Amino acid sequence: xxxxxxxxxxxxxxxxxxxxxxxxxxxxxxxxxxxxxxxxxxxxxxxxxxxxxxxxxxxxxxxxxxxxxxxxxxxxxxxxxxxxxxxxxxxxxxxxxxxxxxxxxxxxxxxxxxxxxxxxxxxxxxxxxxxxxxxxxxxxxxxxx
Numbered sequence: 001x002x003x004x005x006x007x008x009x010x011x012x013x014x015x016x017x018x019x020x021x022x023x024x025x026x027x028x029x030x031x032x033x034x035x036x037x038x039x040x041x042x043x044x045x046x047x048x049x050x051x052x053x054x055x056x057x058x059x060x061x062x063x064x065x066x067x068x069x070x071x072x073x074x075x076x077x078x079x080x081x082x083x084x085x086x087x088x089x090x091x092x093x094x095x096x097x098x099x100x101x102x103x104x105x106x107x108x109x110x111x112x113x114x115x116x117x118x119x120x121x122x123x124x125x126x127x128x129x130x131x132x133x134x135x136x137x138x139x140x141x142x143x144x145x
Contacts, residue, residue, distance in 0.1 A: 003047040004072035006142050008037060008135065009062055010052040011079035017104075025104045028132040037135055044143040046072070056081055060091045067095035073142040075135060077102040082119045092122035098145055100138045103128035 010030060013020060018029035034050035041048030053059060059078065066074055076099050081088055092099050099122065106129030107114035120126055124145075127138040 003045060005047045005049065005069070006041060006073050006075065006139060007062070007066050007071045008034070008048060008050040008075045008139075009059055010050070010077050011056075011059060011081045012054040014077060014079055015052050015054070026131045033132050033135050036132070037139055040136055040139055044139070046139070046143055048139070056085055056087060059085075060087055063088070063091040063095050063097060063099075066097055071097065073098040073100065073145055075100050075102050075138045075142060076119060076123070077104070077135075078119050082107070082117050083114055085118055089118040089122050092119065098142070099123045100142055101126040101128075102134050102138045104131050104134055105129060 014030055017025055018027055018032070030052055037048050037050060051062060059081065063074065074097050078085065078088055082101070099119070101117065101119045101123040107117065109129070125138070125141055127134045127141065130137060
């Protein structure tokens with residue numbers, strides 16, 4: 001029996017984790033997070049695949065691809081696109097994927113422009129403000145779907 005696949009998509013500037021504003025985003029790199037998620041996924045009987053791009057259209061394409069491939073759920077940290085991308089909102093709605101929104105910090109405690117989440121308008125859940133642990137909690141929730 002094939003493992004259920006969880007796709008972890010990361011948006012702009014998340015490739016800089018570990019060095020980008022560690023007081024907000026922590027010291028873990030995206031590779032550190034991916035390694036922990038892969039191990040956690042194996043323990044949960046899930047196949048976890050992590051990707052990162054700085055390009056909005058690539059995230060949209062990956063969501064379309066996830067639908068075609070029958071991905072079980074998507075963990076999406078869209079970075080700044082969370083607050084600006086109607087294209088991501090439309091892609092989530094169009095694909096009807098189970099998307100869990102992920103944030104290292106809590107956007108609602110930060111600058112006012114970060115309070116609006118287009119991703120959140122279509123996501124089935126949101127995990128925020130736990131640093132790198134946000135991804136691990138989101139993966140546990142995805143496993144329960």
